[in-house]
Amino acid sequence: MKKEIISVDTKQSAKIFAITTAFFSLIISIVGLVALIVGLITGQNNWEFWGVYIIIPVVYLVVVYIFARIFFWIYNKVAARWGGVIVELEDEKEN
Numbered sequence: 001m002k003k004e005i006i007s008v009d010t011k012q013s014a015k016i017f018a019i020t021t022a023f024f025s026l027i028i029s030i031v032g033l034v035a036l037i038v039g040l041i042t043g044q045n046n047w048e049f050w051g052v053y054i055i056i057p058v059v060y061l062v063v064v065y066i067f068a069r070i071f072f073w074i075y076n077k078v079a080a081r082w083g084g085v086i087v088e089l090e091d092e093k094e095n
Contacts, residue, residue, distance in 0.1 A: 002086055003087055004083060004087075005086075006080065009072075010069050010073050014066075017065070018068060021060065025061070026057055029056070
């Protein structure tokens with residue numbers, strides 16, 4: 001069965017997209033903080049970069065949310081004029 005996505009809730013879609021990408025940014029931040037701690041222990045620290053691991057994920061989340069919101073708004077305009085993404089769906093087969 002084929003279905004067409006003709007409209008997307010921009011706020012909800014952008015929120016989910018931003019949270020998902022922020023999760024991956026958080027993983028990178030954790031790796032960076034571990035590297036910073038190792039640098040402190042070994043005496044090779046760069047104090048000027050410590051805030052980057054905290055600030056960048058927050059900035060990234062906001063920027064991704066804004067751009068995703070714009071993207072989904074544009075998608076809705078394009079889909080209304082020329083049609084949306086067509087997906088093929090199938091009922092799950094019971095075993």
